[in-house]
Amino acid sequence: MKKIRLGIIGCGIAARELHLPAIKKHKDKFDIVAACNRTEKKAKEYSLLTGGIPYTTDCREILKNPDVDAVVIAVPIDLNYKFAMEAIKAGKHVFLEKPLAAKPEEARKLIALQKRAKKVCFLAENFRFDPLYIEAKKLLDKKVIGDVYSVVWNVFNNLTLKDKYAQTKWRQKNKYPGGFIYDGGVHNAAALRMLFGDIKSGYASMKTVNPAIGTEDTFSFLFNFDKTTHGILNIFFSVRGFRSNEMIIFGDKGSLIIQNTNRIVIKKDGRKERKVNIKTDGGYENEFLHFYKIITKGIKNLSPFEEGYKDMMILQKAFESAKKDKLIKL
Amino acid sequence: MKKIRLGIIGCGIAARELHLPAIKKHKDKFDIVAACNRTEKKAKEYSLLTGGIPYTTDCREILKNPDVDAVVIAVPIDLNYKFAMEAIKAGKHVFLEKPLAAKPEEARKLIALQKRAKKVCFLAENFRFDPLYIEAKKLLDKKVIGDVYSVVWNVFNNLTLKDKYAQTKWRQKNKYPGGFIYDGGVHNAAALRMLFGDIKSGYASMKTVNPAIGTEDTFSFLFNFDKTTHGILNIFFSVRGFRSNEMIIFGDKGSLIIQNTNRIVIKKDGRKERKVNIKTDGGYENEFLHFYKIITKGIKNLSPFEEGYKDMMILQKAFESAKKDKLIKL
Structure with a gap:
């Protein structure tokens, strides 16, 4: 089975300390191929942690990158909407860190988009x-x-x-x-x-x-x-x-x-x-495994945006x- | 100082296990002179516990008894109103076990009565x-x-x-x-x-x-x-x-x-x-002491019926x- 190539959007604590150890456990399933953060320092640090992968401060580069199959979005809560929306529109599989959005109306727009999305939209609620x-x-x-x-x-x-x-x-x-x-x-x-x-x-x-x-x-x-x-x-x-x-x-x-x-x-x-x-x-290791299986094996998405909406x-x-x-x- | 002569109305668990040990600690302040319970067995048992005081199944006998200065009422909650009302009308000091009454309207009637009462009306809330x-x-x-x-x-x-x-x-x-x-x-x-x-x-x-x-x-x-x-x-x-x-x-x-x-x-x-x-x-010992001091020294009643009303x-x-x-x- 081909590995899923991940682009990381947001290189903060969640990306480094919660997601990265889980992704590393699934070396056979994921390759991290690019990282992005508004602050260059953080992007660079993340790159160093992951063997020197390319990094950028402009996330559009990740979304345009044909080598990125899926994006892991872990940004400040009020930016979830913007990045998730752009990633869905760019046709990437989306792994979006909770909570779904800062505002109910943003969350509802994401759900509407998800319904038309061709790729997997996964709300990362590790619990x-x-x-x-x-x-x-x-x-x-x-x-x-x-x-x-x-x-x-x-x-x-x-x-x-x-x-x-x-x-x-x-x-x-x-x-x-x-x-x-x-x-x-x-x-x-x-x-x-x-x-x-x-x-x-x-x-x-x-x-x-x-x-x-x-x-x-x-x-x-x-x-x-x-x-x-x-x-x-x-x-x-x-x-x-x-x-x-x-x-x-x-x-x-x-x-x-x-x-x-x-x-x-x-x-x-x-x-x-x-x-x-x-x-x-x-639950991080399990949620990445689940994300992988939704994409590659077509199993049911147990954490679609609708579930995240109910939680929030x-x-x-x-x-x-x-x-x-x-x-x-x- | 003359001792306060108590009539006990209701000889259940509260009277026997909560009140009696406290009253016994204040031997110099209280004399239990009569007891009453609807069930004769209970009245008799209480009498035996207290050195063979007179007992009855008709509480009116206690209320009419000129040797009783104050009554301790510890009856089923729905009977609080009836007995407290009769005791106030009979001109006795009243020590009424919480809660004040079963129903708000009964409690309000007791408060109205308390205002016209010539004797102390104390709501026994031990906390x-x-x-x-x-x-x-x-x-x-x-x-x-x-x-x-x-x-x-x-x-x-x-x-x-x-x-x-x-x-x-x-x-x-x-x-x-x-x-x-x-x-x-x-x-x-x-x-x-x-x-x-x-x-x-x-x-x-x-x-x-x-x-x-x-x-x-x-x-x-x-x-x-x-x-x-x-x-x-x-x-x-x-x-x-x-x-x-x-x-x-x-x-x-x-x-x-x-x-x-x-x-x-x-x-x-x-x-x-x-x-x-x-x-x-x-708090039982303290509440009896307080009741005694309200009656004999005229200190402020810290637990009038109004307080019990707020609790209930x-x-x-x-x-x-x-x-x-x-x-x-x-």
């Missing part, structure tokens, strides 16, 4: 391919905790300017709603949808505790999947003194807890706890709920 | 007198964690028919909204108000996971104290496999966690955790929110 959530889903489907009636997911972090993500200027002065809550929260939305289905309604509160890291950093959301199952998502980025990431899933026969990013604990009355440690890179709209609507102090329907 | 919350309040007032912007309180329990409270028929077939969520939740509402002020608005979801213990047992509430502080209260009574009671208070300079019913942990970045174990009986209305409104799927204002 959908993370062995952690895939295993949790299996266990829930097997009814190990019976029927689920609620989920409480607390993500408590202290993100300061020491953090590499918080140091990126486009995150500090975000041109999209929700700041880090949006950036990080679409992952949570994706995992919740994957495990429990679509969210139908909800109400949120949101605040800015540490403005240095962006517009909003504290978010609480109470939502309903349906009449029988509801949930709470707390994403706090400016928590002082401790960190914690725990999703507690409440079933009528037991509880399943996803701790941090690699452990599942099943608790039942009177039984010894069952702990499962999951080996995972966050949960956050967009929740922000609207918090800002206008009203219930929202999805 | 207001619990050394745990009093200490937490002191620490927050001292700004040990800076300005508070959020609170998340998770109360996860598995209440089955093995539990003595769940065995009471009036709880299983509750004639008041919210079942155990109401019964227990007014305590949480009182503590939240005490620590952070009045709740202004919110949205709730509620379900019945185990109908054997009453109408509702699972409750999530997202609420706002004001524009700068919001909170989440999860009260789940049918959690399988683990128990937990933790209030996490988020301040811009640190976090304060109230664990179970007797420990405060303060967490700050880069510092050793500070843990404070609080010696507490839940948070729950009543939240139930309305969940049932009608709407935001509520308080």
Whole structure:
């Protein structure tokens, strides 16, 4: 099978630290053939990391390059729309880093374009391919905790300017709603949808505790999947003194807890706890493999733009709920 | 100082296990002189516990008894109104176990009556007198964690028919909204108000996971104290496999966690955790002492019926929110 020749658009943290290790694991499937970044320094650095591939500051060069089969777009959120649109129009396969777009109308335009696209449009939401959530889903489907009636997911972090993500200027002065809550929260939305289905309604509160890291950093959301199952998502980025990431899933026969990013604990009355440690890179390796198989084997795209749209709209609507102090329907 | 002569109305679990040990600590301040319960067996048992005091199944005997200065009312929630009203009309000091009443209109009638009452009307909400919350309040007032912007309180329990409270028929077939969520939740509402002020608005979801213990047992509430502080209260009574009671208070300079019913942990970045174990009986001893001092020394009543009304209305409104799927204002 011929390898897929990748052009990299955006050489920031995601490209270097999340995508590159995953692509390297699939050496037999991908060749990185060109890289582009607005800042030449970053493009050059990426080139050095990848054996000295050609680099540029003008991404149109990548899109015009007939040697590029597919582009991996990992740019500031507000630029997703522009680059994805141009890549689709240029006839490339597209691997677009989440969230789909900064604004709902941009996202809808991308979906419309995707429908006419001749090539694959893949929204890179790694949580959908993370062995952690895939295993949790299996266990829930097997009814190990019976029927689920609620989920409480607390993500408590202290993100300061020491953090590499918080140091990126486009995150500090975000041109999209929700700041880090949006950036990080679409992952949570994706995992919740994957495990429990679509969210139908909800109400949120949101605040800015540490403005240095962006517009909003504290978010609480109470939502309903349906009449029988509801949930709470707390994403706090400016928590002082401790960190914690725990999703507690409440079933009528037991509880399943996803701790941090690699452990599942099943608790039942009177039984010894069952702990499962999951080996995972966050799902990046799997998502590149899936992207490859959609292109080469024609398997079903499990993360088309429509899925990314549903994830992002949960956050967009929740922000609207918090800002206008009203219930929202999805 | 003359001792206050108490008549006990309702000889159930609260009277026996919560009130009696506290009253016994104040032997120099209270004499229990009569007891009443609809079921003679219970009245007799209580009499035996208290040295063979006279008992009856007709509470009017207590209310007519000139030797009774004050009555302690601890009856099924739906009977609070009837007995409190009759006790006020009979001219007794009243110590009324929370919640104030089963219905808002009953509560408002009691408040109107209280205003014309010549004697003390005290709503026994022990959390207001619990050394745990009093200490937490002191620490927050001292700004040990800076300005508070959020609170998340998770109360996860598995209440089955093995539990003595769940065995009471009036709880299983509750004639008041919210079942155990109401019964227990007014305590949480009182503590939240005490620590952070009045709740202004919110949205709730509620379900019945185990109908054997009453109408509702699972409750999530997202609420706002004001524009700068919001909170989440999860009260789940049918959690399988683990128990937990933790209030996490988020301040811009640190976090304060109230664990179970007797420990405060303060967490700050880069510092050793500070843990404070609080010696507490839940506040019962303090609330009886306070009741005594209101009557004998004329100190300010820190728990008049109006306060109990505010506590109960948070729950009543939240139930309305969940049932009608709407935001509520308080």
